[in-house]
Amino acid sequence: MEKIVVGLKRVVDYNVRVQVKSDGSGVETDGVKMSINPFDEIALEEALRIKESGAASEVIAVSIGTSDAQQQLRTGLAMGADRAILVLVDGDIDPLSVAHVFKALAEKENAGLVMLGKQAIDGDNSQIAQMLAAIWGRPQATFASNVTIDGDTARVVREVDAGLETIEVDLPAVMSVDLRLNEPRYVKLPDIMKAKKKPLDEIPLADLGIAGGPPIKELAYAPPESRQRGVMVDDVAGLVAALKDKGIV
C-alpha cells in the first residue's frame, strides 16, 4: 500500500466544559481551546505506525473547514504526517458531503486506507467512515481496537456491544478507530519546526465538484436537564435505608 489518508477534525478540546450560547444558536467557541478530535489523533498515530512498519509509504492528513484548521494539520504534520490537505469550506458541511470529500481524495491519491476517528466529540454522530465505505464501495471496519495489515488485507478487532469482534477486509478500506487502539505520541519541538516546511495544500470545496445529501438543519441548542445533587449518608446502614426508602431494594 502506498498511501494512507487520515481525517483530522478541528473540535472544541475535550477538557473544555461546553456552554450553550444564550440565544440557542450553538455552543460557545469564542476564546475556547480547539484541538484535533481525540479519536482522529489515534487514527493518525495508527497510520504512522503502519507506515513505520513498512506497510505504507505516505501518510496524508486531511481536514475540512476554515483556514483555522491549518493549526490542527500542522500538529498532524509535527506528529509525522508527510503532507496535509485542507479542503476549505465556510460554515457547516453535512456528513454525506464530508464522506464525498474523502472519496474524492481517496480516489485522487489512490489511497490504500482511509483512517478516521469513530466519532467527533462535537457532533457525536459517528457517520463518516460508514458513509464513505458505502459511496466508495469499499469495506468498512468501524470502532477498531487492533489493526494488522497483511498484504492486500487487514485484520481488524472491533469493539462491539457484545465484546471484541474480528473481521477481515480487503484493501483499500475505510477504518474508524476506537480509544484503545493506541496511545498517540507527543510532539517534540524539533518536529514542530520541521512540520512548518512540510507541504500543506488548500483546495476550495467547490473544486472537488461533489454533491452531498439534503442537510439536516439544526434549529436550536439547549443545555441538558441537569440532575440535582441528592443526599449524603454516613454509612452502609444509612445507604441501605435510603435505598429501601426509594423502594429500590
Place this chain on the structure above:
Amino acid sequence: MAKVLIIAEHDGSALNTSTAKCVSCAAAIDGAEIDIVVLAASAADVAAQAAEISSVNRVLTIERPENEHAVTAVLAPQVAAIAGDYSYIFGPSTTFGRDLMPHVAALLGVNQVSDIMSVEGSHSFKRPVYAGNAIVTVEAHADSLLVATVRVASWPAAAGGNSATIEAGDASVEVPSHTRYVGLESAASDRPDLQTAAKVVAGGRALGSEEQFGLIYSLADALGAAVGASRAAVDAGYCPNELQVGQTGKIIAPELYIAIGISGAIQHLTGIKDAGTIVAINKDEEAPIFEVSDIGLVGDLFSIVPELTTALG
C-alpha cells in the same frame, strides 16, 4: 400515513431489546405504520419475537446464508433494496445500528439523524451533542427518506402481546465479499445485559486491580445487577471493554446505578444521566460524581462494598 421500517438487531436466535425501543420511538411519529425487517440466515425465531411487539404492523424476513453474521457491507444493500416502500428507516444506537445505518443512508443518498432522544414533529427530533452537554433540535428535509438511529437509553421497550403478520421480503441484490466475519470474543456471563439491566453496579480506577474488581461482581450478584465500568478501569485492564459506560462506551438508563470508585468525568456521566437513582461511593468527597448522585457515601470502598454486599445479599 408514515411508513417506518425498523432493522431488527439480533444474534441469530434472540431479538435484542433495542428493537422494541426503536418501535417506541417510531410509534411517537403521527400516523406511524411500523414494519420490522429481520435479516438472518434463518429468521423464523427472531421474526416470531418481533411479531409480538405492540404497534408492529408487519415483520419482513430476508433469509440468505450471507446474513449469518451482521456484516454491514452485506446487510446495507439489502436494506437499501427495500427502502423504497418507506418514509423512515430506523435502527438502534447500539454498535450494530451505528455501524449499519449511516452506510444505509449513504447508499440512499441522504444524511442521517443520529441518536433520537425525542420526536418533536414529523421530521424534527432532539439529539445529544458534545457528550450530552448540549441538546440540539434538528429538522430533516420533509420530502426525502429519513434514516436515523434511536438513542436506546431514551426509550422504553414497547410492550409485547401483539401478533403481527410475518412475510418473506424480497431483497435479491448482489452483496460484496470484501468484508468477512472472523469471530467474536465475548466474556460469557450469566449476569443481566448491561444495556438493558434494571440495576447496574459499576467500578472505577480506585478498585486498583482485576482481582479487587471482583468486589463489583460480588455486589452485582447480590443485587441481581449487571456490571459496568469507567473507561479508566477498562484501560487499566481490570475488566473487559464491553463493560465501559460513557460517551464512547454504553449509554444506559437503569433504575439503579451504583458507581464505586468512579470520580465522574463528564464523558462517564454522559452514559448514566438517564438512570433512575444514582448511588456514588467514593473516598473523595469532592468527586464530581457526587454532584449528580441521588445518594452519596464518602468512605473506603474496600470496607463499604463487602459490608453492602452482605447487607443486600
